Amino acid sequence: MSDQTRRATRTGGRAGRQAARLANHTEAVPFLTRSLSPLEVVSQEGIELIEHNADRILEEVGVVIRDYPEAFDIFRSAGADIDGDRVRFPKGLCRSIVTATAPSAYTQHGRNEQRNVQIGGDATVFAPNYGSPFVHDLDNGRRYATIGDFQNFVKLAYMSPYLHHSGGTVCEPVDIPVNKRHLDMVYAHLRYSDKPFMGSVTAGSRAADSFEMARIAFGGDLNDRTVMTSLINASSPLVWDGSMLAAAEVYARNNQASIITPFILAGAMAPTTVAGVAAQTLAEALAGMTFTQLIRPGAPVVFGSFASSMSMQTGAPTFGTPEPALVLYVCAQLARRLGVPFRSGGSLTASKIPDAQAAYESANTLQPTLLGGVNFVLHAAGWLEGGLSIGYEKFILDEDQLGMMTTFVNGVDLSPNGQAIDAIIDNPPGNHFLGTAHTLENFESAFYRSTTSDNASYEQWLEDGSLSAADRANKIWKQRLHDYEAPGIDSAIDEELQEFVARRKAEMPDEIG
Amino acid sequence: MSDQTRRATRTGGRAGRQAARLANHTEAVPFLTRSLSPLEVVSQEGIELIEHNADRILEEVGVVIRDYPEAFDIFRSAGADIDGDRVRFPKGLCRSIVTATAPSAYTQHGRNEQRNVQIGGDATVFAPNYGSPFVHDLDNGRRYATIGDFQNFVKLAYMSPYLHHSGGTVCEPVDIPVNKRHLDMVYAHLRYSDKPFMGSVTAGSRAADSFEMARIAFGGDLNDRTVMTSLINASSPLVWDGSMLAAAEVYARNNQASIITPFILAGAMAPTTVAGVAAQTLAEALAGMTFTQLIRPGAPVVFGSFASSMSMQTGAPTFGTPEPALVLYVCAQLARRLGVPFRSGGSLTASKIPDAQAAYESANTLQPTLLGGVNFVLHAAGWLEGGLSIGYEKFILDEDQLGMMTTFVNGVDLSPNGQAIDAIIDNPPGNHFLGTAHTLENFESAFYRSTTSDNASYEQWLEDGSLSAADRANKIWKQRLHDYEAPGIDSAIDEELQEFVARRKAEMPDEIG
Helix, strand or coil, rough: CCCHHHHHHHHHHHHHHHHHHHHEEEEEEECCCCCCCCCCCEEECHHHHHHHHHHHHHHHHHHEEECCCCCHHHHCCCCCEEEEEECCCCHHHHHHHHHHCCCEEEECCCHHHHHHHEEEEEEEEEEECCCCCCCEECCCEECCCCHHHHHHHHHHHHHHHCCCCCCCCCCCCCCCCCCCHHHHHHHHHHHHHCCCCCCCCCCHHHHHHHHHHHHHHHCCCCCCCCCCCEEECCCCCEEHHHHHHHHHHHHHHHEEEEEEEEEEEEEEEEECCHHHHHHHHHHHHHHHHHHHHHCCCCCCEEEEEEEEECCCCCCEECCCCHHHHHHHHHHHHHHHHHHHEECCCCCCCCCCCHHHHHHHHHHHHHHHHHHHCEEEEECCCCCEEEHCCEEEEHHHHHHHHHHHHHCCCCCCCCHHHHHHHHHHHCCCCCCCCCCCCCHHHHHHCCCCCCCCCCCCCCCHHCCCCCCCCCHHHHHHHHHHHHCCCCCCCCHHHHHHHHHHHHHHHHHHCCCCC | CCHHHHHHHHHHHHHHHHHHHHHCCCCCCCECCCCCCCCCCHHHHHHHHHHHHHHHHHHHEEEEECEEEEEEEEHHHHHCCCCEEEEEECCCCHHHHHHCCCCCEEEECCCCCCCCCCEECCCCEECCCCCCEEEECCCCEEEEEHHHHEEEEEEEHHHHHCCCCCCCCCCCCCCCCCCCHHHHHCCCHHCCCCCEECCCCHHHHHHHHHHHHHCCCCCCCCCCCCCCEEEEEECCCEEEHHHHHHHHHHHHHHCEEEEEEEEEEEEECCCCCCCHHHHHHHHHHHHHHHHHHHHCCCCCCCEEEEEEEEECCCCCCCCCCCHHHHHHHHHHHHHHCCCCCCEECCCCCCCCCCCHHHHHHHHHHHHHHCCCCCCCCCCCCCCEHHHHHEEHHHHHHHHHHHHHHHHHHHCCCCCCCEEEEEEHHHHHCCCCCCCHHHHHHHHHHCCCCCCCCCCCCHHHHHCCCCCCHHHHHHHHHHHHHHHHCCCCHHHHHHHHHHHHHHHHHHCCCCCCC
16 A cells, blocks of 8 residues: 555544534634624723823834844834934834734634634634643643644644644753754645644744745645744834844745734733733834835734733732723733734633633633634644643643634524524423424534543443543544654655755754753 | 620620631622623614514513412503403503612612612622532532522622622522421521522412511511512413412512513523513513512612523523623613613523532623623522532632622723822833732732632642642632531521521421422
């Protein structure tokens, strides 16, 4: 049996199982399309006040650019004032540059075109956890992440009907030298998934490697296609580091997308107040988004916001609290007024384990994420311990919640079948609807079916072993990894990718992070 | 030391501890006042369609009245058509009766006037779990509830800064005969708390006993004051039982409030669809609310909705799913258009234990509860196992979430301090805000402080015993019961209440439920 034939056979088996899975989850879609208007928590007057404050910050304080002298000329020629490492922007300059050319929405292509996602507008895209050095599961507790864990989470996200995106650094494979990890990570996304993914951002050269691997996998120069959306973080308050700008420059120059994200622990990297965090976030994001548009007008760029509150006892970040939810709602409003896609939210928690704390905090983040109208949702599944850890069980539990959101965003069906008025009129008072024609016709698709909840009687639950939701999730991720089969990849492309990775690794001595 | 002195001393100690507690929870208020506009998921056109369908149901099917012949004359004289036990309402009749006289909001008085709550408008009132025959805690698992448990939960709600109401049947004290429980329950609310409470509804005579005890405790004939808000459930689909109507009549005649609640497991008591459940809920609630207004025009009445989805495998109710959330949002819209207070939501779950399932499902219910603008929230704390059980740890975990909502509803502070623009302008890029004057001034009140979350480092969490959120809640409820001291009550009133309870018990043989 040739490789080609084996792959065809595997693909058939996968397709069959996938069809079965989709039958259970009829809502599975390449991305969500929200039918509800976003919730707005600040009046237009209030939003204008925050925008005015962001303008003042950009004009009076500006941003510091560290270790990237190339940026000064770029900003100066656009009309900014340069003073040492400080870049100040006349009122309205950043906004006019961003609104002139940044797209309000764009398509990120997956290796499988069926997985293409829209980022922006009324679309919402779920991507997994990002950046954790540790992993957690019920069997082994918490430990450093490896490339094996990384591959596992790529596989789990690939098989998830509710994750639309493969993400980026789903965990840090700390068993690989820090300067070579990006090669193995990008390869894993391309080899073990066919969903859209994120490139490396920790250095310009790593972004260039990511782009080269994408070019090999997708073919062509990619000027016509965005195939990566990558995460560019500010060093708040009001600093942009050269490594991040260098990566953003590589991506923008090649028509690839950047998520420009101020990462703010309120009280430390910004004032404690919601309106203060929002104004500073807007100012920092505007400076970063402006940079991408100056590199290549029209390059896709996403306004990002990551904000957490803080424990007054320890200074530790806290999640699922009301203040970051309000920041999210406000920043989503700001992004809509700017006309660019918005990234925020996820399933965030400070808990170390997949317990009630983890679930309350994650739900308190995910609800605003959907209701606020976030377009790109990093950390949608798996996040634990303030992002220091990704949990296998947490991933499965969160994914179930993403499924619920998949149903929720469809809103209320007001078709004749949705109204069900004849069914009600025809049913005598006091009689159950269980056997009525309308119920029988709608039963299969009527309600979201949770994969992790136990709704059985107490007695049945006892008989089933008195399992917690985390116990049930433990079985699910193991079964899913057991069932995993890789999507096909052209063997010539796979060979070229492997050769590229091997060559680049050979060119660099190991750096231990 | 006399009783009076001892009480004064206790009161001083309590006041001191309460002050300390309030310092930790500066947001504690007698009820929430929402500053955000409610989220609406259906257009005005869609809402009118659902209202039209409810009108058709009332006109073409009507409702059945069981075992309460008194109701037929009342409805007939208002213009309804009576046909056997069926009551049909001409289009618009119920709506015109309810909108003519039912108040849009009312004050329910607590025994302590500082605890008075507003029910309706932009107010939200949290009340504990209702109706569970079982209790659950980590030490003893699940067991039948007793009057001791009942008293414990009254005490826990009394001491909670975030529960505004003492509730009603917080659990079923199954160690007391079924026909005498209401006396011990009402006494517990009056003796162990001074927050507003709910009366008995399982028979007209029990409602009358509840009212008589309230009259003793509050003094006067109560025609000028509403001191009870009680739960009147429909027997969906489209049936009203005599026992519930008899209780509603007692309360309405005495100017006390009823919550008229269709209790719908979608697919069984109504069609499976959101718009169908909403139309039927509106029809059933309109019939019940109309009844109260015909008994006493202007009697306070609340539009209630309780709707759950269903497991397709077992027929069991499921919670925290998207469909009941949508029903809640729609029914809240319907209630606002009707101009009456709305009851729904809570912290609902099918989980048997306070695990991640319990938390996700509860949060998925509580978020719509707040964002939809629910006025009276039964089951806001403690609910487990589809309401069959109330959990001690779940109560504490839920209460913490109610605290978060207490902060959230205040929305975004756009005062100069909230904007913090000077703090941002004055802070050099790259410098932390931790030591700035603005941060120091705002730090104490900046963020909601969770009572049950662990935000410490992994190492610290290990050192603290690797506790789950439920483990931490276990310590909190025990400490709170240990710290409990009863609010004062006039000893003559207490004596009269006890005599009433003793006399009524002596008048009836025990009935075992």
